[in-house]
Amino acid sequence: MRRKFFFFDIDGTLVPGSGQSHVPDDTRAAIGKLEAKGHFLAIATGRAHCLAEGQMRSLGFDNMVSDGGYGVTIDGTLRGIEPLPRDLCIELADECEATGLPWACCVTDTTVRTATRPEYVAPLTDPYQACRFDPDFDIHAQPQILRMFVSLEPGAEADVPALGKLPWMRYAGMPYIFVEPADKARGIRRIMKTYGATDEDVVVFGDELNDLSMFLPEWTCICMGNGRDELKARADFVTRDSDDDGIGYALRHFGWID
Secondary structure, rough: OEEEEEEOOOOOOOEEOOOOOOOOOHHHHHHHHHHOOOEEEEEEEEOOOOHHHHHHOOOOOEEEEEEEHHHEEEOOOOEEEOOOHHHHHHHHHHHHHHOOOOEEOOOOOOOOEEEEOOHHHHHHOOOOOOOEOOOOOOOHHOOOOOEEOOOOOOHHHHHOOOHHHHHHOOOOOOOOOOEEOOOOHHHHHHHHHHHOHHHHHHEEOOOOHHHHHHHHOOOOEEEEEEOOHHHHHHOOOOOOOOOOOOOOOOHHOHHHHH
């Protein structure tokens, strides 16, 4: 059988719920059969590499597309993270400073955000990542910016013109927006180029809206039964729910495992 390159979202796909780390036994068994057949297996997540690396290993994977598609890990080694457009990030930071909007950023692969003012720390801190004040931080002097964070009321995004030039996401329960890459297909293509793979070799599994960026017509796209309707509309196949052997069911449907 021709070698395939499989990319799995985490929450709602590999694991049933958000924030969980347990892969159901039937899913783990199905993925084990794939690996035994010599197929390439990877996680495809929007999370930063530094936040996803531990979960990648706990889930039993060595390969990963991270940072919304801008980071690639192969055989357990980070092969690099592409930065956001530097000039546009600086423009956003300057606009936030001028209007008093709390903002912070990460310029390296770190779990700690940096803010320019002490009063910005509290609005940009959550249980998952800390925010620190650095009086010497100057975004204009940074060679790269990987992520930005802006404390902004829902619906006020259009009031920040610079924000419209960058990809951003507002996650449920978070009091601020994430300015971060949203192109999982970009990382998939980097891995394809590394191995000389073709579009017909690629299979992606997902369930949420941020997976739309990797649901492309040129390769096989599989949506979990618990997935969003928008994703199902793009999928080549809609399988069972993630907690109902959804991955194994799809793999058997296509004959990739017995």
